[in-house]
Amino acid sequence: MKKIVVIGSGFSSLSVACYLANAGYDVAIYEKNPTVGGRARQLKKEGFTFDIGPSWYWMPDIFEKFFNDFNKKTSDFYQLDKLDPAYKIFFSDDVITIGDSMSKICNEFERIESGSGAHLRDFIDKAQQNYDIAINKIVLRPGLSPLELVTKETVMRVDQFFKSISQEVRKRFDNPKLISTLEFPVLFLGAKPSKTPSFYSFMNFADFGLGTWHPKGGMYEIIKAMAKLAGELGVQINVDSPVEKIEVVNGKTTGIECNGKSIAADIVISGADYHHSETLLDQKYRQYSEKYWDKKTYAPSSLLFYVGFDKKLKNIQHHNLFFDTDFEKHAEEIYDEPQWPTEPLFYANFPSITDESMAPPGFETGFFLIPIAPDLEDTEALRNQYFDIIMNRFEKRTGQEVRNNIIFKESFCVNDFVEQYNSYKGNAYGMANTLTQTAFLRPGLKSKKVNDLYFTGQLTVPGPGVPPSLISGKLVSDLIIKKYA
Numbered sequence: 001m002k003k004i005v006v007i008g009s010g011f012s013s014l015s016v017a018c019y020l021a022n023a024g025y026d027v028a029i030y031e032k033n034p035t036v037g038g039r040a041r042q043l044k045k046e047g048f049t050f051d052i053g054p055s056w057y058w059m060p061d062i063f064e065k066f067f068n069d070f071n072k073k074t075s076d077f078y079q080l081d082k083l084d085p086a087y088k089i090f091f092s093d094d095v096i097t098i099g100d101s102m103s104k105i106c107n108e109f110e111r112i113e114s115g116s117g118a119h120l121r122d123f124i125d126k127a128q129q130n131y132d133i134a135i136n137k138i139v140l141r142p143g144l145s146p147l148e149l150v151t152k153e154t155v156m157r158v159d160q161f162f163k164s165i166s167q168e169v170r171k172r173f174d175n176p177k178l179i180s181t182l183e184f185p186v187l188f189l190g191a192k193p194s195k196t197p198s199f200y201s202f203m204n205f206a207d208f209g210l211g212t213w214h215p216k217g218g219m220y221e222i223i224k225a226m227a228k229l230a231g232e233l234g235v236q237i238n239v240d241s242p243v244e245k246i247e248v249v250n251g252k253t254t255g256i257e258c259n260g261k262s263i264a265a266d267i268v269i270s271g272a273d274y275h276h277s278e279t280l281l282d283q284k285y286r287q288y289s290e291k292y293w294d295k296k297t298y299a300p301s302s303l304l305f306y307v308g309f310d311k312k313l314k315n316i317q318h319h320n321l322f323f324d325t326d327f328e329k330h331a332e333e334i335y336d337e338p339q340w341p342t343e344p345l346f347y348a349n350f351p352s353i354t355d356e357s358m359a360p361p362g363f364e365t366g367f368f369l370i371p372i373a374p375d376l377e378d379t380e381a382l383r384n385q386y387f388d389i390i391m392n393r394f395e396k397r398t399g400q401e402v403r404n405n406i407i408f409k410e411s412f413c414v415n416d417f418v419e420q421y422n423s424y425k426g427n428a429y430g431m432a433n434t435l436t437q438t439a440f441l442r443p444g445l446k447s448k449k450v451n452d453l454y455f456t457g458q459l460t461v462p463g464p465g466v467p468p469s470l471i472s473g474k475l476v477s478d479l480i481i482k483k484y485a
């Protein structure tokens, strides 16, 4: 039986480990941190539970499909609830509430701009068609050749790869608040809406068509489920196991070095950040130069706060976006002229609003996220300065005082991403999905220089986010299973 080593234990690593163990391989995971989950780890403190990274459960079909591939269902592992409202967006002069159905959302659009409900239905119908093509066809291809993108359906929509989502949205809607609402979902792909092809409107179908869900107990329940499944399939999981080297003999990987010991393997797969994974190889076996990595567009990093409040908060929902400042300016400060944002947009998540298991009774669990450019200077003083900025805005927009109700606050930023995940430039969500960084144009799943060495995760194919990471693991397993069939 071939022995496979998987580096890291994020979604992509757990996914590939499950698929390959299920196919009969002997699989072992080596994770540097003391707990599994990578960017999706969990913080528990004084009765509060925080998801450290992802909090939006979108594309429930992809999670279901993952567990179905092992004759399981998500409900075998966790309870999934559809959120209503899905989320709230605070603007400087209004609040938009996104409900759990198209009819509720269309009514809300009509309230803002007369006639926009019909335009929205048309836009989402088109987005649904793109979702079907993207998820059932394109995303399941391994990014080995440009021809993978050429299908009857994509040829008919070729214009959508050369127009941006911003152009498409502005063609149909005039109100700036509706425009920001419809540009929000593609931020998950990591690039500016003006740089994201309009074909990616499938993210709008994921948002309005499929809805926003919450696994009771938090996103970490998915990691727990995958780790349990991996264990049942015979995967050996080693934590506190930083990999120091990927060993290569005569152009073929022979295993890894971890905690100073050599561990033999027939195949090595790294789900750690791609750039870091390549630094585990001798220079001659690396595929991409430092210049290559430096020139790529990365999804943002983030300044995050995990806050325990000793009261229930008012006028908020489970997910809240604070778009009460200039969206364009903040995007420029992330992508065009990287710097700390002048007036940041931010996101606030209070899972204890809908899930009482997340906080002690009568208390609220608060997670705040400011997207920022990767590689920025990160100091305690800057973190505190931004905490004050967003707390002022939060109190003003939601009409309540909360600062005296903070029991504790923890923060996480660029330096932590580098230190805890070996993240390149402290990126949070990997490499952005732009036209020139899509499919075969992304760093490859399979090493071109080392035989039996593979890569998975948010810096490779298909891209950033939890659902793409699950798919990335499957794509690598398919390549290996096909090679040794």
Ligand SMILES: Cc1cc2nc3c(=O)[nH]c(=O)nc-3n(C[C@H](O)[C@H](O)[C@H](O)COP(=O)(O)OP(=O)(O)OC[C@H]3O[C@@H](n4cnc5c(N)ncnc54)[C@H](O)[C@@H]3O)c2cc1C
Pocket: 007, 008, 009, 010, 011, 012, 013, 030, 031, 032, 033, 036, 037, 038, 039, 040, 052, 053, 054, 055, 056, 057, 058, 241, 242, 243, 244, 271, 272, 273, 276, 302, 304, 369, 420, 421, 422, 428, 429, 430, 456, 457, 458, 459, 464, 465, 466, 467, 469
């Ligand atoms: C703050 C934040 C919010 C997010 N929000 C969402 C969201 O709401 N919805 C969504 O879908 N996605 C979201 N994402 C993106 C999503 O979390 C990621 O795309 C996904 O978790 C990436 O998984 P991965 O397997 O590629 O990498 P990771 O989770 O980074 O896993 C890589 C693992 O490799 C380990 N590792 C690194 N170096 C070594 C080494 N030398 N030896 C051993 N192990 C090593 C790391 O410790 C880590 O555990 C968010 C991400 C962040 C950071």
